[in-house]
Every structure is written in C-alpha cells, then in structure tokens.
Amino acid sequence: MIASIEGLSVLVTGGSKGIGKGIAKAFAAAGARVTVVARTEASAMATVEEITRAGGTAMAVAADVTRRDQMDAAVAASVKTFGSLDVLCANAGIFPSAGLEEMTEEQWDEVMDTNLKGTFITVQAALPALKNSAAGRVVLTSSITGPITGFPGWSHYGASKAGQLGFLKTAAIELGKYQITVNAVMPGNIITEGLEDMGQDYLDQMAASIPLKRLGSTGDIASAAMFFASREAGYVTGQTIVVDGGQVLPESLEAVG
Ligand code: NAP
Numbered sequence: 369m370i371a372s373i374e375g376l377s378v379l380v381t382g383g384s385k386g387i388g389k390g391i392a393k394a395f396a397a398a399g400a401r402v403t404v405v406a407r408t409e410a411s412a413m414a415t416v417e418e419i420t421r422a423g424g425t426a427m428a429v430a431a432d433v434t435r436r437d438q439m440d441a442a443v444a445a446s447v448k449t450f451g452s453l454d455v456l457c458a459n460a461g462i463f464p465s466a467g468l469e470e471m472t473e474e475q476w477d478e479v480m481d482t483n484l485k486g487t488f489i490t491v492q493a494a495l496p497a498l499k500n501s502a503a504g505r506v507v508l509t510s511s512i513t514g515p516i517t518g519f520p521g522w523s524h525y526g527a528s529k530a531g532q533l534g535f536l537k538t539a540a541i542e543l544g545k546y547q548i549t550v551n552a553v554m555p556g557n558i559i560t561e562g563l564e565d566m567g568q569d570y571l572d573q574m575a576a577s578i579p580l581k582r583l584g585s586t587g588d589i590a591s592a593a594m595f596f597a598s599r600e601a602g603y604v605t606g607q608t609i610v611v612d613g614g615q616v617l618p619e620s621l622e623a624v625g
Pocket of ligand 1 (some may be wrong): 383384405406408433482509556
C-alpha cells in the first residue's frame with residue numbers, strides 16, 4: 369500500500385455513488401479523512417456511514433459542482449473539519465444518452481456544465497486550500513470515451529471528457545509553482561449501480577470485448593487515483609492513466625477472440 373495517503377484530507381465530488389464512492393472508501397481505508405460531496409445529501413450521508421462503520425473518517429456535504437458558491441462552502445467545510453485540504457478528486461459526472469440528430473442545446477449544456485465547467489469550478493474553488501497544503505493534488509475522473517473512443521449517444525459526453533484533458537494540461541503548468549499536481553484517470557467500463565441497470569446481456573457483451581475479460585471495479589479506479597494523490601507521485605503532473613482492462617487495444621473484434 370502507498371503509505372503516504374494516511375492523514376491526508378481528501379474531497380471527492382460524486383463521492384456518494386459509483387466510482388466516486390469507491391474512491392472515497394479506498395482513501396478512507398488507507399487512513400485519509402474524506403469529504404464526500406454530492407447533490408443528494410442522504411446518499412452522501414449513506415456513504416459516510418459505510419466508511420465510518422468500517423473504521424474510517426468521513427463527512428458529507430451536499431453541493432452541486434455547477435454552483436461556485438456551493439463548492440466554496442464544501443471546501444470551507446472540509447478545511448474547517450479536517451484542518452486542511454490536500455487532495456481533490458473531481459469525479460462528479462453525468463452521462464445521459466442523446467443521439468446527435470435529436471440532441472437539444474439544453475442536453476448539450478447540461479452535460480458540459482456538469483462534467484467540464486463543473487471540473488473548472490471545483491478545481492478553482494479548491495485552489496486556495498490546496499495552495500496551503502504541502503503537496504496539493506488534483507485528480508480528475510475523465511474517461512476513455514471522448515479522448516480515445518466514441519459511443520453512440522455520447523457525443524456531448526465524449527466532448528466533455530476530452531475537454532477535461534485539455535483543461536488539465538494548462539492547469540498542471542499553472543499550478544506547478546504551488547507544487548500542486550493535476551492528473552487524470554481514464555476509466556473504461558466500470559461496474560457501478562448505473563451500469564448494472566443496463567442489464568446482464570450488455571455487461572456480458574462488454575466483458576467479452578475486453579482483453580482482461582472482465583469489467584473494471586471502482587477499486588481499480590481508486591487505486592490509480594491514490595497513486596496520483598500519493599507523495600510518491602509528486603513529480604508526475606499533467607498525465608493520464610487508462611484503466612480499462614485493455615479495452616482500447618484491439619483493432620477489431622477478431623483481435624479479442
Ligand atoms: P454515478 O454512479 O452515476 O455517480 C455519479 C456521482 O456524481 C453521484 O455521486 C452523483 O450524486 C454525483 N453528481 C452528479 N452530478 C453532480 C453535480 N452536478 N454536483 C455534484 N455531484 C454530482 O457515476 P459513475 O459511473 O460513478 O461516474 C463517475 C465519474 O466517472 C464520471 O465523471 C464519469 O464520467 C466517469 N466514468 C465512469 C465510467 C463508468 O463505467 N461508470 C467510465 C468512464 C468514466 P448526486 O446525483 O446526488 O449529485
């Protein structure tokens with residue numbers, strides 16, 4: 369285990385469900401103090417209770433990543449309770465499906481506002497606190513969808529996830545002088561409550577197309593996020609890591625067998 373996670377104050381947006389919940393639980397299990405942020409207070413509280421029952425330290429804050437005032441308040445609550453903010457995991461994201469021909473401007477804007485503008489708002493709100501940390505860390509949750517692959521119904525989503533990576537390169541340069549690193553995890557298909565809703569046939573089909581023959585777990589993504597957050601990764605910035613079981617490697621269906 370990467371020992372330097374212990375004692376860090378970590379804020380995870382979208383920490384109440386799916387990948388964010390997995391990240392929050394993994395950091396807490398490694399001894400970090402975790403602030404779980406989501407719009408729905410009850411589900412953020414449920415994650416905190418799970419962490420607390422397992423012996424970890426966490427608090428819940430209801431906030432919307434598209435609202436600067438709410439993100440300022442979430443960061444302030446984290447600093448007030450835990451004394452600092454060392455690691456920001458900007459993970460909150462939405463992925464409603466809409467074909468390009470029918471997509472409305474409102475649908476486009478909702479995805480961009482949450483996934484891309486929300487990343488900017490979250491990082492900017494956390495900056496004053498991260499600058500006070502000895503080793504501030506920003507870890508974004510992007511995706512393979514957009515930067516590497518496409519999927520029907522997700523042109524807006526793919527654009528938002530690719531946009532995060534454009535954002536991170538300049539952010540990494542600008543924040544380097546504060547010893548803050550900015551990196552991103554690019555998950556493939558990860559088993560979450562949302563993905564499970566797509567049915568067993570979809571899950572089996574996806575697993576068959578992945579060289580490692582399984583979908584990813586939220587823990588797989590958390591491990592990569594924890595590496596970027598660790599002191600050991602202090603000289604790594606502006607980088608991405610694909611965590612997808614090799615999903616983007618095959619050049620045809622025949623290649624995976
Ligand atoms: P999920 O299970 O649907 O969870 C999304 C989380 O984000 C929830 O905690 C949700 O809580 C929160 N959230 C949504 N909108 C928010 C907002 N405006 N402000 C604050 N919190 C908000 O999603 P997931 O599958 O874990 O995805 C998490 C991230 O991983 C996303 O950025 C997604 O693009 C990325 N990703 C996922 C996969 C995958 O296979 N699952 C693959 C690649 C990338 P509330 O609704 O209560 O706010």
